[in-house]
Amino acid sequence: MHKKSLLALSVAVAAALGLTACSGGSSNAGAGGGDGKTLTLAATTNEKPALDAVVAKFKEQNPGVDVKYTTSALDQYQTTTRTQLSSGTAPDVVFVWPGDGNPMATRVVGKAGFLEDLSSQSWANSFPAGIKPVTQYNGKTYSASVTFSGIGAVYNMTAMTQAGLTPPTTWSGLLQFCSAAKVKGKTAFELGAQTNWVTQLIPYALTPTLVYGPNPNFPQDMTDKKATFSDSKWTDALNKYVEMQKAGCFQANPLGTDYNASLAAVAKGDALSVVQVNSAVAAISTQAPKGTELNMLPVPASDNAADTRMAGAAGSTYGVNAHAKNKDLAIKFVNFLEGPDGMNLYAQTNKALPAVPNDSFKVDPALSTLQQYQKGGKTDAFMDQNWPNARVQQTLFQVVQDLLAGKTDANGALKQMDTAYTSGS
Amino acid sequence: MSTADSQSLAVAEAAAPVPPVSRSTRKFTARRIGTVPWWFVVPALVFFLFVVLWPSVQGAAYAFTNWDGLSATKDFVGLAQFERLLKDPGGVGAVVHTLLIAVAITVVQNLIGLLLALGVHSKIKSRNILRVALFTPAVITPVATGYLWKYLMTPDGAINQLLGFFGLGALQHDWLGDADIALWSIVATVVWQFAGYSMVIFLAGLQGVPEDVLEASRIDGAGPFRRFWYVVRPELAPAITINLMLSIIGGLKLFDQVWVMTSGGPGTSTDTMSTLIYKNAFQFGDFSYGIAMALVLTAFVAILSTAQYKLLGKQGGTK
Structure with missing residues (x-):
């Protein structure tokens, strides 16, 4: 072949390759079709059982409509969805976290202009006071919370009965419970601290009683720079965490135990309880012998049982992509989730409570105490929902592991969190 | 042609004296050897530029900004x-x-x-x-x-x-x-x-x-x-x-x-x-x-x- 022809062919092939790469990107951007009948949705893996149920119900109520949804692990979900949003290829409906403090939180994504303003929807003003603020950014509603989640000690009541023990209601009682469990050859509170996010659950369970109940303005005080972690009762919370470790409340190697292993220990009855979010009730049930009774109760942090509060907050939350191909259908789906049918079905399947309490919801007996605390206003939002950046929560994960490893103390740990709080936007 | 014939022909060709290569032929061969291979490299090179080098350079530029990975805005912040x-x-x-x-x-x-x-x-x-x-x-x-x-x-x-x-x-x-x-x-x-x-x-x-x-x-x-x-x-x-x-x-x-x-x-x-x-x-x-x-x-x-x-x-x- 002539030299010039060869050059022309080479350039043509190369250009074709380049153009093919470009057109591949734009065809992905059209995922979902924009035909008004195919809705696309993405969420984390934990939401799959509930999505299976509500999507089937939604399709039943809307013949001819198809819903394509994908679920992925938390890390992967955050990475992928942020990239999709910024490149214009995100699904119509996206799972978001309430409030702030997370790369895919409502305020983070809403502030960047990727969430549709849902303020005009009928449900936007019906959320309880503890949930409404975390669905908003700058006074506008950008997300729809479907469930209410809580953090508490999930007890294997069958194993407790066999051991002749009852759940503690005071801090002193908790330490005695740890000793008594040890005598019976059981772990009082199994701790899967190798899994990063598990490390935060005990401080989250203790601080409503120690910090946020006595001073409900604490998050605002921190925003206004009138309060810091290290100069607050957070110090007591972390010291009590260490005290629990020294009292033998946890198994021998909490830093070598992950989330799954911790639930398995409770399901088998080797451990009597685990401090977890309510979704653990379902996860333990599936592994435990048939007939095992579970109960989720508050973790006491003071010697006055009446003061005890729980961490409870908006759980599964969805937003509509501001650049959705099927925006009307996306809003219709979110409205369905916010209706009693969708919300109750979702909460029932996910072993959670509905974001808006209603009488038609049949609560799982294991979560009845959480529901009482929700209705009684004795819950405080998950702390990270009011933190200004994701670095604070990640720092908490790290310092708690250092604390359990004896590499730092409560004050040193909280000073690191203060630095993280002021470092980000 | 039998196998024996072809073998003897090959041996004869191998043993035959090689005609002297003229200066111009040598030059032409050298030029061909020196120039032909890069044509083959062009498609791979352009593919590499599109798929690896260009996105990498574009990505590297973000190191000199304050982009959060999501917002539409970003400012140049130098080092x-x-x-x-x-x-x-x-x-x-x-x-x-x-x-x-x-x-x-x-x-x-x-x-x-x-x-x-x-x-x-x-x-x-x-x-x-x-x-x-x-x-x-x-x-x-x-x-x-x-x-x-x-x-x-x-x-x-x-x-x-x-x-x-x-x-x-x-x-x-x-x-x-x-x-x-x-x-x-x-x-x-x-x-x-x-x-x-x-x-x-x-x-x-x-x-x-x-x-x-x-x-x-x-x-x-x-x-x-x-x-x-x-x-x-x-x-x-x-x-x-x-x-x-x-x-x-x-x-x-x-x-x-x-x-x-x-x-x-x-x-x-x-x-x-x-x-x-x-x-x-x-x-x-x-x-x-x-x-x-x-x-x-x-x-x-x-x-x-x-x-x-x-x-x-x-x-x-x-x-």
Whole structure:
């Protein structure tokens, strides 16, 4: 072949390759079709059982409509969805976290202009006071919370009965419970601290009683720079965490135990309880012998049982992509989730409570105490929902592991969190 | 034409005197040889430019901005992200861990790989089975290996059970939960996976060692160590260079096993530059800072591997 022809062919092939790469990107951007009948949705893996149920119900109520949804692990979900949003290829409906403090939180994504303003929807003003603020950014509603989640000690009541023990209601009682469990050859509170996010659950369970109940303005005080972690009762919370470790409340190697292993220990009855979010009730049930009774109760942090509060907050939350191909259908789906049918079905399947309490919801007996605390206003939002950046929560994960490893103390740990709080936007 | 005829014709052609090549023909041939190959490279080169180089350069530019990975707005901040890296105690710790991992993996993996290669480069009957068995871990994905060893290294896992079974209870450990040894547990996992890979490269080098030279040295009275040092080692120099480069680059970039086994914990005891890049870019929403760290890691890998290549080249390792 002539030299010039060869050059022309080479350039043509190369250009074709380049153009093919470009057109591949734009065809992905059209995922979902924009035909008004195919809705696309993405969420984390934990939401799959509930999505299976509500999507089937939604399709039943809307013949001819198809819903394509994908679920992925938390890390992967955050990475992928942020990239999709910024490149214009995100699904119509996206799972978001309430409030702030997370790369895919409502305020983070809403502030960047990727969430549709849902303020005009009928449900936007019906959320309880503890949930409404975390669905908003700058006074506008950008997300729809479907469930209410809580953090508490999930007890294997069958194993407790066999051991002749009852759940503690005071801090002193908790330490005695740890000793008594040890005598019976059981772990009082199994701790899967190798899994990063598990490390935060005990401080989250203790601080409503120690910090946020006595001073409900604490998050605002921190925003206004009138309060810091290290100069607050957070110090007591972390010291009590260490005290629990020294009292033998946890198994021998909490830093070598992950989330799954911790639930398995409770399901088998080797451990009597685990401090977890309510979704653990379902996860333990599936592994435990048939007939095992579970109960989720508050973790006491003071010697006055009446003061005890729980961490409870908006759980599964969805937003509509501001650049959705099927925006009307996306809003219709979110409205369905916010209706009693969708919300109750979702909460029932996910072993959670509905974001808006209603009488038609049949609560799982294991979560009845959480529901009482929700209705009684004795819950405080998950702390990270009011933190200004994701670095604070990640720092908490790290310092708690250092604390359990004896590499730092409560004050040193909280000073690191203060630095993280002021470092980000 | 019969086979015999064609053979005799070939022999005759080979034996025939070669006509003298004129100066102009030589020039033409040289020009053709010198010019033709780059045409073939063009499609691959343009593909590389579109798919690798251009996106990389575009991505690298974000290191000089304050983009969070999501917002439509970004400001040029010059070298501010690199200055942050110098002041970040987590960043310094991650650099130290990365270097420790890279050095440990390079030394231990290659030492074990070399010993394995010497072991299976023998006349034993099961050598082919052993070669396959020892190489097998290298074909497993690092993520799968990470999960496998994470499971084996749990406090109640197979390793501690085996130690207990053999009466070595004193050696039982929380392999990934103890901040003082978690890093070395990860190194052990990587070495287990890739020692067989190094072995295969050494084995290829060993098969190039002339048998007659070895025999001569044996007759001259050289023992096994002297034979290895003075005859085998110089012949293995290129294999050593390749292995050292691959393992040091792999060690510096290590991410999968660390992420799966410890996610950088307990605390920050196993954080490497790669895990910190991931955390900053995707978990903290600090994308441009993550990119700045990635650029530093790239420079780090380039400088170290080039220096190592030059150093070993001087000793005949790049022939």
